[in-house]
Amino acid sequence: MTNPNPYHTVLIVEDEEDLRELMSDALQLRGYKVVTAEEGTDALRKIEDIGRPCVILLDLLMPGMNGWEFFERVRERPELESVPVVVYSSASTRAPAGATRVLQKPLAFERLVSIVAEYCRN
Amino acid sequence: MVERAQASAEQPPPGRPELETAERFRLLVESVKDYAIFILDPSGHVTTWNPGAERIKGYRANDIIGKHFSIFYPRGSSVLEKCEQELEIAARDGRFEEEGWRVRKDGSRMWANVTITALRDPSGLLVGYAKVTQDLTIRRAAEEEARRFQLLVESVKDYAIFILDPSGHVSSWNAGAERIKGYTSDEIIGKHFSIFYPAESITGGRCELELELALRDGRFEEEGYRVRKDGSRFWANVTITSLRDSGNTLLGFAKVTQDLTQRREAEASRRALAEQRAALAERARTQEFQERFLAILGHDLRNPLASIDMGIGILREQASDESAARVLARMQSSSARMSRMIEQILDLTRSRLAGGLDLELRAMALDETLAKIVEELRAAHRGRSIDLFVPPIGIWGDPDRMEQVCSNLIGNAILHGDPSTPVMVRAHVDEASVIVSIHNYGVPIPEEILPKLFDPFRRGERESRTAKTTGLGLGLYISWEIVRGHQGSIDVDSSAERGTTFRVKLPLQPATSR
Numbered sequence: 001m002t003n004p005n006p007y008h009t010v011l012i013v014e015d016e017e018d019l020r021e022l023m024s025d026a027l028q029l030r031g032y033k034v035v036t037a038e039e040g041t042d043a044l045r046k047i048e049d050i051g052r053p054c055v056i057l058l059d060l061l062m063p064g065m066n067g068w069e070f071f072e073r074v075r076e077r078p079e080l081e082s083v084p085v086v087v088y089s090s091a092s093t094r095a096p097a098g099a100t101r102v103l104q105k106p107l108a109f110e111r112l113v114s115i116v117a118e119y120c121r122n
Numbered sequence: 123m124v125e126r127a128q129a130s131a132e133q134p135p136p137g138r139p140e141l142e143t144a145e146r147f148r149l150l151v152e153s154v155k156d157y158a159i160f161i162l163d164p165s166g167h168v169t170t171w172n173p174g175a176e177r178i179k180g181y182r183a184n185d186i187i188g189k190h191f192s193i194f195y196p197r198g199s200s201v202l203e204k205c206e207q208e209l210e211i212a213a214r215d216g217r218f219e220e221e222g223w224r225v226r227k228d229g230s231r232m233w234a235n236v237t238i239t240a241l242r243d244p245s246g247l248l249v250g251y252a253k254v255t256q257d258l259t260i261r262r263a264a265e266e267e268a269r270r271f272q273l274l275v276e277s278v279k280d281y282a283i284f285i286l287d288p289s290g291h292v293s294s295w296n297a298g299a300e301r302i303k304g305y306t307s308d309e310i311i312g313k314h315f316s317i318f319y320p321a322e323s324i325t326g327g328r329c330e331l332e333l334e335l336a337l338r339d340g341r342f343e344e345e346g347y348r349v350r351k352d353g354s355r356f357w358a359n360v361t362i363t364s365l366r367d368s369g370n371t372l373l374g375f376a377k378v379t380q381d382l383t384q385r386r387e388a389e390a391s392r393r394a395l396a397e398q399r400a401a402l403a404e405r406a407r408t409q410e411f412q413e414r415f416l417a418i419l420g421h422d423l424r425n426p427l428a429s430i431d432m433g434i435g436i437l438r439e440q441a442s443d444e445s446a447a448r449v450l451a452r453m454q455s456s457s458a459r460m461s462r463m464i465e466q467i468l469d470l471t472r473s474r475l476a477g478g479l480d481l482e483l484r485a486m487a488l489d490e491t492l493a494k495i496v497e498e499l500r501a502a503h504r505g506r507s508i509d510l511f512v513p514p515i516g517i518w519g520d521p522d523r524m525e526q527v528c529s530n531l532i533g534n535a536i537l538h539g540d541p542s543t544p545v546m547v548r549a550h551v552d553e554a555s556v557i558v559s560i561h562n563y564g565v566p567i568p569e570e571i572l573p574k575l576f577d578p579f580r581r582g583e584r585e586s587r588t589a590k591t592t593g594l595g596l597g598l599y600i601s602w603e604i605v606r607g608h609q610g611s612i613d614v615d616s617s618a619e620r621g622t623t624f625r626v627k628l629p630l631q632p633a634t635s636r
Contacts, residue, residue, distance in 0.1 A: 016425045016426075016429070018426065018429040019425055019426075019428050019429040019432060022429050022432035022433050022436065023432055025432075025436055026432055026435055026436050026439075029436060029439055029440075061421055090420050090421040090424040090425060090428075091420065091421065093480070105424045105425065105427070105428040106424055106427040106428035106430075106431045106432075106457070106461050107428065107431065108431055108435060108454070108458075109431065109432055109434065109435015109436060109438070109439070110435060112432070112435075113435075
């Protein structure tokens, strides 16, 4: 809470509950603030509360608003235009153009936290 | 004259045999209904009339006796002349006969056979003419009908219509028969109809059987192969009908043959089309299944694995005692193996079922790919020596997939090679190709395994190298598929003396790269 960087919240958008909660646990273990969403619409709502996340970890294949559409919506908004979006998906080859980074599932814990560390301060 | 004739008819003097004969003859003539029989006087006027004449010409005796016989002729400018001529001929030759049109009382025409016979008395004096007329209208109509029918049959081109005599020899032939079978009527009339059958039908007694069936049932029909004059076969519909006269005597057989080759071909192509459609539908179903299968492999199986990895990571972070850390390390390596196997199964499925691996070809530096992989493997296998001799080489390829191939082949060389000798990685350009060779010393690949080395799920490798292999036996198969997708090839040479060398040959600029 003493962190002067206003952008220190990681937004995880992932429909599979086990993975979503474990990613959240892993990042919280390393001291990050984490907000999770089940799909795009849920994520857009949560962005309203947190303002600007330091990074968005985005799954693509999700029920409701999928990752591709969510990515479009985020990029349409000027205040979110420059937020790094890291696609973390089993369909990584079909990631939207313009994604900051594309990671193929599964990914080891260390790798995930080291990537998040590049964008966020804990 | 009329009076005299009637008087003699009505009152025959009794007791005179010649008169009795005349009377009998008169009665006979009077009773004849099928012929008009009457007498003309020398000038051509009717003097007698019988019931046949009344029936055929429509006049009663009272109406006609005394009238000139030209009344029976169709009207025209030269009727009298013609009548005159006929009587002259009869007088001169004794007899005149013709067939021609005559007219009935009601004006209708009839086709008649007419005989005019000159009647002379014993002194030779012409006393008149006997005229016998037969109405042939019906017979003529029947004959015309038959002629028309014959013309019709002869002119039909789409059917071979011909007649066989009772012994099966051809006795008539139409245009259709000539067209379909190729014989002219001169060539075929008199020949036995077995000439139209394929050899196997003749020896099998087929022809005789067909005639027997037509005899028994009146009609025989079948579809089968027949042979043309030129020896070619055609698919025919054949009908054989027995022909009998009113007394049920067999006259022969009518045979109608239709060439169904085109219909049969149309049916065949229709069938082929239906099969094609069914195959397409089946392919669509299979494709849907494959896509679902790929989605399960790619997405549904990998998500839980990601959770497991993440969970292991969290626990390792927190594990304080060494045995827990060891267990977690094992779990992590198993999870990584599982992940690799899913990757391989996905590649296998794509290459085998889904139309091939997706390759994103672009200009790439093969030497840099090799250097990167060698560096990674050196880091992972400290204490193993890998020698790399590679000049700068640009190819058209998929960088990720080429990394996969290099990693697989060099990784195998490290895994299976003699640890005391270095693995050698070389590359050179040979004309339009790049050749990368990866060599190791050590136990050679068993000879019986070499031919199926690149097959998926190689039992050979799995049995003989179990201790060293952690995968599904798909690595080489996938490398092969990737290289093949680059229009390249892989070959292998392995012996105890020379060691084992895998050679990857890739085109510098594959034809289909753009």
